[in-house]
Amino acid sequence: xxxxxxxxxxxxxxxxxxxxxxTACGGSDSKSSSDGSSSSGGDVSVTFLPKNLGxxxxxTSDAGGKKAVKEFGGTYAEVGPDAASPxxxxxxxxxxxxxxxxxxxxxANDPKAICDAIDEARDAGTKVVTFDSDTSADCRxxxxxxxxxxxxxxVQVDQIAEQIGDSGEVAILSAAANATNQNAWIELMKKDLAxxxxxxxxxxxxxxxxxxxxxxxxxxxLLQKHPSLKGIISPTTVGIxxxxxxxxxxxxxxxxxxxxxxxxxxxxxxxxDGTVTSFALWNPEDLGYLAAYAAKALVDGDITGKSGDTFTxxxxxxxxxxxxxxxxxxxxxxFTKDNIDxxxx
Ligand code: RAM
Numbered sequence: 001x002x003x004x005x006x007x008x009x010x011x012x013x014x015x016x017x018x019x020x021x022x023t024a025c026g027g028s029d030s031k032s033s034s035d036g037s038s039s040s041g042g043d044v045s046v047t048f049l050p051k052n053l054g055x056x057x058x059x060t061s062d063a064g065g066k067k068a069v070k071e072f073g074g075t076y077a078e079v080g081p082d083a084a085s086p087x088x089x090x091x092x093x094x095x096x097x098x099x100x101x102x103x104x105x106x107x108a109n110d111p112k113a114i115c116d117a118i119d120e121a122r123d124a125g126t127k128v129v130t131f132d133s134d135t136s137a138d139c140r141x142x143x144x145x146x147x148x149x150x151x152x153x154x155v156q157v158d159q160i161a162e163q164i165g166d167s168g169e170v171a172i173l174s175a176a177a178n179a180t181n182q183n184a185w186i187e188l189m190k191k192d193l194a195x196x197x198x199x200x201x202x203x204x205x206x207x208x209x210x211x212x213x214x215x216x217x218x219x220x221x222l223l224q225k226h227p228s229l230k231g232i233i234s235p236t237t238v239g240i241x242x243x244x245x246x247x248x249x250x251x252x253x254x255x256x257x258x259x260x261x262x263x264x265x266x267x268x269x270x271x272x273d274g275t276v277t278s279f280a281l282w283n284p285e286d287l288g289y290l291a292a293y294a295a296k297a298l299v300d301g302d303i304t305g306k307s308g309d310t311f312t313x314x315x316x317x318x319x320x321x322x323x324x325x326x327x328x329x330x331x332x333x334x335f336t337k338d339n340i341d342x343x344x345x
Pocket of ligand 1 (some may be wrong): 107236238
């Protein structure tokens with residue numbers, strides 16, 4: 001599936017809307033909790049550990065996981081730290097391993113900081129699936145990737161280029177400085193910019209730590225420090241929502257472009273009031289749903305995580321493990337004022 005300049009053909013749009021929209025509305029009403037609330041009994045216990053709690057993106061992805069675990073009759077829990085800092089997830093991994101949880105599904109705040117804890121959990125028999133943001137490949141069983149890093153980088157660069165006439169100063173407002181996923185995307189965005197957009201200059205990269213207030217403050221600081229700034233790319237749902245909120249009431253509204261990765265529900269008002277033209281994402285609920293089924297396939301011994309392994313992820317169908325123990329969900333999707341009302345997540 002190809003996206004060009006943030007637009008897709010009508011036919012593809014309808015098909016994608018249907019698939020994104022259907023699953024988006026069919027989720028469970030899971031609430032984040034740090035006490036490991038469970039939804040049903042069963043042999044396959046799966047604990048979701050997001051980067052941090054209180055992020056709407058992970059509320060949705062983990063609700064997808066809960067839906068899958070319910071479908072296959074396992075036991076679901078969600079635990080996590082308040083702050084998305086490198087080793088904040090360690091105590092939660094230790095506790096899950098001590099409890100004999102069969103599988104952990106983790107979005108990592110750092111590629112290495114949680115690996116010792118994961119090693120101990122795996123030695124104790126817990127399968128470890130990363131999703132959304134990976135660790136080093138050697139410290140987990142599988143990584144469920146939302147879309148290729150190249151595709152995620154390109155869709156953001158294409159949008160900012162279109163919105164600023166392919167010329168001028170841009171900055172990146174990222175999540176945590178060590179986040180594996182954002183750092184991979186940023187490296188590829190830099191390459192894309194250098195190769196295909198010689199007149200766009202990346203003048204700054206700042207980190208809001210997936211904290212709403214810090215991301216808001218970083219947006220204000222960027223605008224002050226770079227008076228000629230023409231655009232901001234924020235490859236984090238927390239960052240883009242905070243930046244949009246700042247821009248929407250500032251004199252830069254409509255003058256400084258903003259794009260990146262956001263959830264339709266958090267961005268709807270800013271697309272409608274003209275602060276934001278377009279942004280991208282995948283379906284986080286599908287990502288969590290797929291990760292839970294992958295965890296079950298590992299626990300059941302249907303797969304080991306080697307390239308070529310195949311498994312079925314409920315209503316999403318069949319998936320094959322690729323290189324480096326990676327499973328790919330699909331392609332990023334571009335949201336605009338013309339399609340945003342078809343989505344509810
Ligand atoms: C935030 C998190 C997450 C990322 C999305 C796009 O919610 O940083 O890891 O995938 O943004």
